[in-house]
Amino acid sequence: MEMHKGALKPCREKPTREELLSHYIHFVLDHDLNINTDEEVVGIDKLDTEEFLVHTTRNGYRAARILFAIGAMAHPRRLNIPGEDLPKVHHLFVEPYAYIRKDALVVGGGNSAAEAALFLSEEGARTTLAIWREDWENRDPKAGAMKHWVRTPLEKEVAAGRLRVVLYKDVISITEQEVTLTTEAGESLTIPNDVAFVLVGSDADLTLLKKLGVKTEPGKLTEIPVYDPETFETNVHGLYVAGHFTHARHIKAAIDVPRRIVPLIAQGLRANVATE
Numbered sequence: 660m661e662m663h664k665g666a667l668k669p670c671r672e673k674p675t676r677e678e679l680l681s682h683y684i685h686f687v688l689d690h691d692l693n694i695n696t697d698e699e700v701v702g703i704d705k706l707d708t709e710e711f712l713v714h715t716t717r718n719g720y721r722a723a724r725i726l727f728a729i730g731a732m733a734h735p736r737r738l739n740i741p742g743e744d745l746p747k748v749h750h751l752f753v754e755p756y757a758y759i760r761k762d763a764l765v766v767g768g769g770n771s772a773a774e775a776a777l778f779l780s781e782e783g784a785r786t787t788l789a790i791w792r793e794d795w796e797n798r799d800p801k802a803g804a805m806k807h808w809v810r811t812p813l814e815k816e817v818a819a820g821r822l823r824v825v826l827y828k829d830v831i832s833i834t835e836q837e838v839t840l841t842t843e844a845g846e847s848l849t850i851p852n853d854v855a856f857v858l859v860g861s862d863a864d865l866t867l868l869k870k871l872g873v874k875t876e877p878g879k880l881t882e883i884p885v886y887d888p889e890t891f892e893t894n895v896h897g898l899y900v901a902g903h904f905t906h907a908r909h910i911k912a913a914i915d916v917p918r919r920i921v922p923l924i925a926q927g928l929r930a931n932v933a934t935e
């Protein structure tokens with residue numbers, strides 16, 4: 660995850676979110692990178708000159724090539740159950756400190772849910788993790804299993820009686836004070852609840868890409884843009900993709916792929932200039 664080997668010195672085995680963000684921010688500051696924050700790309704036109712015109716919330720830019728690295732967090736998935744729009748229900752977890760000594764439910768089977776359940780339980784929330792058996796028993800990192808540095812302390816919380824794991828089938832409803840689930844044995848289970856985190860994955864917003872004519876295909880869980888697996892160029896010439904919303908979706912690939920393709924994109928542009 661570090662920009663240069665050895666540059667990130669976490670306090671524990673793995674860096675925290677804050678340590679990682681600070682590392683990236685200082686990399687940007689130290690190298691005076693030309694990054695505009697708080698600026699959303701809201702539209703892109705392809706011009707006859709083979710260039711793109713990029714419209715943002717602050718400005719407009721011309722570009723010969725575009726690399727989309729928009730992540731896959733735009734649309735959190737929903738359970739579509741009664742009570743999901745209550746203010747106490749969240750589809751994103753940031754930190755546990757507001758929920759100390761509260762009854763917290765986390766629904767989900769991936770790393771986001773596992774991490775949220777762990778942090779809530781460690782910081783004194785009375786936490787229940789509602790998880791499908793296949794996710795709880797999944798030990799294959801390639802199939803999205805919980806990372807071992809999350810599972811080990813999570814199991815310690817369970818063994819210490821601070822975290823309850825419910826192997827569930829469905830969440831039926833959420834009310835101001837309670838949540839009702841069906842367990843995998845088919846029994847109805849109603850538990851007290853102050854806050855619920857529904858962390859069942861999220862999908863990218865592919866609207867900008869599709870408007871430009873980029874083709875997509877169904878992936879394992881969600882829709883993925885079609886691209887050349889070597890160059891990561893889409894069917895629209897000059898338009899590339901990388902990161903969490905492609906098949907190379909984990910952070911290692913989200914770092915490795917741009918490291919490989921950005922020099923190739925630059926090389927291609929230089930070759931174009933030389934022949935003009």
Ligand SMILES: Cc1cc2nc3c(=O)[nH]c(=O)nc-3n(C[C@H](O)[C@H](O)[C@H](O)COP(=O)(O)OP(=O)(O)OC[C@H]3O[C@@H](n4cnc5c(N)ncnc54)[C@H](O)[C@@H]3O)c2cc1C
Nearest residue numbers: 698699700728729730731771901902903908909910911913
């Ligand atoms: C809770 C959690 C824990 C994780 N822990 C780990 C871990 O320990 N190890 C690991 O390998 N991976 C981990 N991951 C996965 C990792 O975060 C992703 O693989 C990685 O962030 C993907 O990087 P990305 O650049 O593709 O997307 P992102 O990091 O999601 O970045 C995309 C960026 O694009 C911006 N954006 C989107 N649309 C627009 C637009 N129209 N205009 C301007 N900007 C836009 C977004 O705001 C966002 O900042 C974790 C993920 C989560 C949610």
